[in-house]
Amino acid sequence: MNVRKLLARLNPAAARYEVHHGGVPELTPQDIAGALGMIDDRLAREVFCTVWWPDGAQLNRVEVDRIVREAQLREWMRLRRELEAAKLAQHVAQDDIDGTYGTRASQRQALQRATDELETVKARQWPAVGPIYRAVRQAVLVELATPNLCPHCEGRGEIRIGERLITCQPCDGHGRVPVSDRKRALMIERDEAGYRRVWRPVYEWTLALCANALAD
Numbered sequence: 065m066n067v068r069k070l071l072a073r074l075n076p077a078a079a080r081y082e083v084h085h086g087g088v089p090e091l092t093p094q095d096i097a098g099a100l101g102m103i104d105d106r107l108a109r110e111v112f113c114t115v116w117w118p119d120g121a122q123l124n125r126v127e128v129d130r131i132v133r134e135a136q137l138r139e140w141m142r143l144r145r146e147l148e149a150a151k152l153a154q155h156v157a158q159d160d161i162d163g164t165y166g167t168r169a170s171q172r173q174a175l176q177r178a179t180d181e182l183e184t185v186k187a188r189q190w191p192a193v194g195p196i197y198r199a200v201r202q203a204v205l206v207e208l209a210t211p212n213l214c215p216h217c218e219g220r221g222e223i224r225i226g227e228r229l230i231t232c233q234p235c236d237g238h239g240r241v242p243v244s245d246r247k248r249a250l251m252i253e254r255d256e257a258g259y260r261r262v263w264r265p266v267y268e269w270t271l272a273l274c275a276n277a278l279a280d
């Protein structure tokens with residue numbers, strides 16, 4: 065049974081679209097809500113409710129935003145620490161050369177490696193913390209709640225071939241197709257070039273965080 069559809073049943077507005085199958089025991093909203101209490105990962109539960117239970121989510125929209133913000137800031141800090149560590153490593157490599165007049169090839173190689181590493185780490189830094197981070201969080205939840213269904217399998221993630229069900233290749237069984245950069249840029253009110261250059265890593269990281277929580 066699809067737990068997402070069960071959860072959607074908690075929405076009064078959706079209830080009237082429910083198709084009843086003969087012989088299948090019906091779960092009450094209390095049963096479903098009880099099962100949700102067992103999802104122990106707070107983020108998983110909050111994202112799940114926000115995406116699949118919009119009525120219930122009115123209450124926890126603030127909460128989910130707070131949890132995702134906390135995760136974003138933690139990642140931001142991790143990247144900054146990584147940058148500081150790479151700067152120090154490069155400083156040490158340079159200092160070793162200065163102290164010995166760079167006579168050893170291994171020291172020059174070490175400096176080159178440290179410089180390359182610093183460039184790599186710099187390139188994956190996120191922009192300074194500001195209001196766009198909130199826009200990203202909101203856009204990600206809207207994206208997850210919007211059925212961007214795969215046209216091949218119509219969102220089922222599987223295709224029937226004769227008697228067999230096989231995983232849909234175009235969407236890799238997810239049932240969804242990715243939203244374009246252009247649309248994501250629009251949602252956070254950036255132009256597409258700016259989105260790609262500056263915001264895409266933040267967006268994709270936040271999306272992966274919430275999508276994984278949802279999959280749990």
Ligand SMILES: [Zn+2]
Nearest residue numbers: 214217232235
């Ligand atoms: Zn598909």
